[in-house]
Amino acid sequence: MRRTHPLISAAALLTMGFLYLPLLSVAVFSVNATRYGLVWRGFTLDWYIQLVHNEFILEAAWNTLVLAVASTLVATVFGTVLAIGLDRFPWSKRTNTFLDIVLHVPVVIPDIILAAALVVAFGLLRALSSVFEPGLFNMIIGHITFQIAFVALVVRSRLVSIGREIEEAARDLFASTPYILRRITLPLLLPGIVAGAMLAFTLSLDDFVISFFTAGPESVTLPLFIFAAVRRGVTPQIHALSTLVVLITVILIIGMERFTRK
Amino acid sequence: MNRLLVWYGELTTPRQLVHRGLYFLGAGMLWLMIFLVLPGLVLIVVSFATRGAYGQLEWSFTVENYKRLIGFTLFGWTSDYILIVWRSVWVAFVTTAISVFLSYPLSFFICARPERSRYLWLTLVIIPFWTNMVIRTYAWFLILAPELPFAKLASFFKLIPPDTPLYPNAFAVYLGMVSMFLPFVTLPLYASVERLDWTLVEAAQDLYASRVRVFTQAILPQTLPGLSVGVILTFVPAMGMFVVPDLLGGAKYMLVGNLIQQQFGASRDWPFGAAISMGLMILTMISLQLYRRRSKEIEFV
Numbered sequence: 329m330r331r332t333h334p335l336i337s338a339a340a341l342l343t344m345g346f347l348y349l350p351l352l353s354v355a356v357f358s359v360n361a362t363r364y365g366l367v368w369r370g371f372t373l374d375w376y377i378q379l380v381h382n383e384f385i386l387e388a389a390w391n392t393l394v395l396a397v398a399s400t401l402v403a404t405v406f407g408t409v410l411a412i413g414l415d416r417f418p419w420s421k422r423t424n425t426f427l428d429i430v431l432h433v434p435v436v437i438p439d440i441i442l443a444a445a446l447v448v449a450f451g452l453l454r455a456l457s458s459v460f461e462p463g464l465f466n467m468i469i470g471h472i473t474f475q476i477a478f479v480a481l482v483v484r485s486r487l488v489s490i491g492r493e494i495e496e497a498a499r500d501l502f503a504s505t506p507y508i509l510r511r512i513t514l515p516l517l518l519p520g521i522v523a524g525a526m527l528a529f530t531l532s533l534d535d536f537v538i539s540f541f542t543a544g545p546e547s548v549t550l551p552l553f554i555f556a557a558v559r560r561g562v563t564p565q566i567h568a569l570s571t572l573v574v575l576i577t578v579i580l581i582i583g584m585e586r587f588t589r590k
Numbered sequence: 591m592n593r594l595l596v597w598y599g600e601l602t603t604p605r606q607l608v609h610r611g612l613y614f615l616g617a618g619m620l621w622l623m624i625f626l627v628l629p630g631l632v633l634i635v636v637s638f639a640t641r642g643a644y645g646q647l648e649w650s651f652t653v654e655n656y657k658r659l660i661g662f663t664l665f666g667w668t669s670d671y672i673l674i675v676w677r678s679v680w681v682a683f684v685t686t687a688i689s690v691f692l693s694y695p696l697s698f699f700i701c702a703r704p705e706r707s708r709y710l711w712l713t714l715v716i717i718p719f720w721t722n723m724v725i726r727t728y729a730w731f732l733i734l735a736p737e738l739p740f741a742k743l744a745s746f747f748k749l750i751p752p753d754t755p756l757y758p759n760a761f762a763v764y765l766g767m768v769s770m771f772l773p774f775v776t777l778p779l780y781a782s783v784e785r786l787d788w789t790l791v792e793a794a795q796d797l798y799a800s801r802v803r804v805f806t807q808a809i810l811p812q813t814l815p816g817l818s819v820g821v822i823l824t825f826v827p828a829m830g831m832f833v834v835p836d837l838l839g840g841a842k843y844m845l846v847g848n849l850i851q852q853q854f855g856a857s858r859d860w861p862f863g864a865a866i867s868m869g870l871m872i873l874t875m876i877s878l879q880l881y882r883r884r885s886k887e888i889e890f891v
Contacts, residue, residue, distance in 0.1 A: 331702060332698055332699055332702040336695045336698055336699060337695075337699055339692070339695035339696075339699075340695045340696045340698070340699030340700070341699075343692045343693075343695065343696045343772070344696070344714065344715075346692075346768075346769060346772075347714075347715070347718050347769060347772060347773070348714075348718070349733055350726055350729030350730055350732070350733060350769060351718065351721065351725075351726070351729060353729060353732040353733055354725065354729045354732060357732055366732060366735050366737040366738060367737060406617050406618040406621055407618060409614050409617060409618060410614070410615060410617070410618030410619065412614050413611055413612075413613075413614025413615035413616075413618070413619075414615070416611075416614075417607055417608070417610070417611030417614070418597065418604070418607060418611075419611065427615075427619070430619070430622050430623075430626065430627060431622075433626060433630075434626060436822075436826060436874070436878060437826070437830075437871065437874055438826060438827050438829060438830025438831075438847070438870060438874060439827070439830070440830045440832055440847050440850055440851070440867070440870070441633075441830065441867050441870060441871055441874075442626070442629075444633060444850055444854060444863055444864065444867040445626075445629035445630050445632065445633040445867070446625070446629055447854050447860075448629060448632050448633050448636050448860055448864060449625070449628065449629035449632050449633075451647075451860070452632060469625055470625075472621065472625075473621070473622070473625045473626050476618055476621060476622060477622070480618065492598050495598060495599075496598040496599040497599070498599075499598060499599030499600050500599045505610070530720055533722070534720060534721075534722055534723070536722065536723055536724050536833060537832065537833070540851075541851075541854060550722075551722050551724045551725075554722075554724050554725060554728070555724045555728075555833070555837075558724070558728040558731070558837065559837075562728060562731055562732070566728075567732075570722075570725040570728075570729075573721075573722055573725060574717075574721055574722075574725060577717065577720050577721050577722070578717055580720070581713065581716055581717055581720055582713070585709075585713060585716075
């Protein structure tokens with residue numbers, strides 16, 4: 329095993345401290361008994377209990393969940409089918425390059441550009457149908473748009489790594505296309521699909537910018553709620569809520585790690 | 591097009607294959623066309639439109655929005671917007687540089703952990719990476735609060751008036767930005783450091799290379815692939831970041847992201863917002879182009 333210079337270790341530990349200091353302080357002040365200011369007045373769980381009775385927060389949590397589940401379901405199905413279409417057919421080099429660029433755009437551009445484009449597009453679509461008023465429906469569309477790309481990229485890399493030999497063997501044994509898809513490709517792909525779906529779910533929970541631009545007054549999610557509350561002034565209740573969100577994130581990440589690292 | 595071919599065990603025609611392929615691509619690609627490509631094109635068109643008196647769109651096409659972005663107004667030239675764009679690029683650059691500087695020790699440290707605890711350390715870097723950015727940004731409010739030692743120290747040195755928080759200001763923006771993007775550099779860099787060929791480093795040391803030369807000639811070239819991924823993953827989103835400057839920078843330290851948000855929010859000037867977004871898009875494409883050229887060079891090494 330290689331040893332690191334003590335100075336490097338010290339720098340690394342300080343950097344880790346720098347990463348965790350903000351999160352830890354939120355957690356610490358979420359159990360602090362003072363309502364105003366940041367003086368330590370003893371341990372309490374009151375702020376957590378109050379959360380459950382705050383109907384705005386409950387509604388925001390519900391919206392967040394609906395948004396994440398709905399967009400993840402659609403994006404996983406579309407993204408998976410798209411990945412199979414991209415990888416398993418003899419597209420010309422030109423088509424492939426084009427598809428590749430379209431797929432990478434939501435991944436590489438700053439999300440605020442996608443958000444701006446969606447605002448304008450929804451604004452014009454509103455002339456056609458009132459469905460496109462700012463709100464949960466628009467947010468779901470926005471989330472699906474960037475999730476599809478991530479799911480398709482994850483599933484495609486899995487498709488490449490499982491190869492085509494088994495599918496070819498099945499074909500040689502006179503299996504039909506739907507049969508191959510159902511009994512061979514999809515079961516082999518499953519870990520990739522689940523990983524893609526979990527990534528999409530986490531991205532949706534994590535997103536602020538797309539939601540912020542497409543949300544309406546009735547469709548506040550937790551990140552939007554926290555943002556609005558913070559601009560009015562932070563309260564211990566917000567710390568408690570944030571701590572819970574971080575804990576959920578940690579659980580999701582550990583689940584994702586367990587699943588992908590086998 | 592009706593010649594036969596064998597495609598992975600199946601006797602078929604190109605037409606049939608393409609037909610089936612489009613069946614698979616259909617739904618997803620249609621979605622991306624309608625909600626990604628089309629809105630992108632609409633954004634370009636709108637950036638040439640005019641804002642009506644009540645914030646509505648008027649379809650008389652001008653380049654007025656772009657002229658305004660580079661500073662030409664009714665009352666002559668101002669540097670306001672150019673300054674904001676330049677500041678965004680600069681903040682993104684400094685954020686990237688500091689993140690790289692901090693990521694090297696961190697990734698070497700993680701690599702030197704025994705196998706079992708290495709994944710734990712890595713997960714510890716991944717957790718902030720996935721934590722909501724609003725939470726990670728506002729958390730600095732607590733650390734920089736007037737009651738805590740950091741703000742007290744700053745006011746002791748007369749950097750800020752007593753009993754005021756250490757935000758909003760440029761310093762707080764940099765703190766927030768670096769803590770936001772650090773994992774974006776560390777994770778890809780770690781992947782490169784993990785595969786490092788230590789025999790080259792030892793060879794350099796055996797040949798009496800100085801510490802600086804060991805780094806620049808034995809370590810840097812080997813970690814360049816991970817480093818360049820980290821740099822592009824940080825620099826591009828950092829340019830468009832708006833949560834951090836909004837919460838920690840205040841009105842005095844605006845970045846392009848805030849400017850765009852303002853046009854779609856309070857000012858309700860979509861054409862100008864679209865033009866700024868296009869400006870940001872151009873900056874993004876320049877950075878990606880530079881990255882692609884560099885990564886081609888890397889392949890030759």
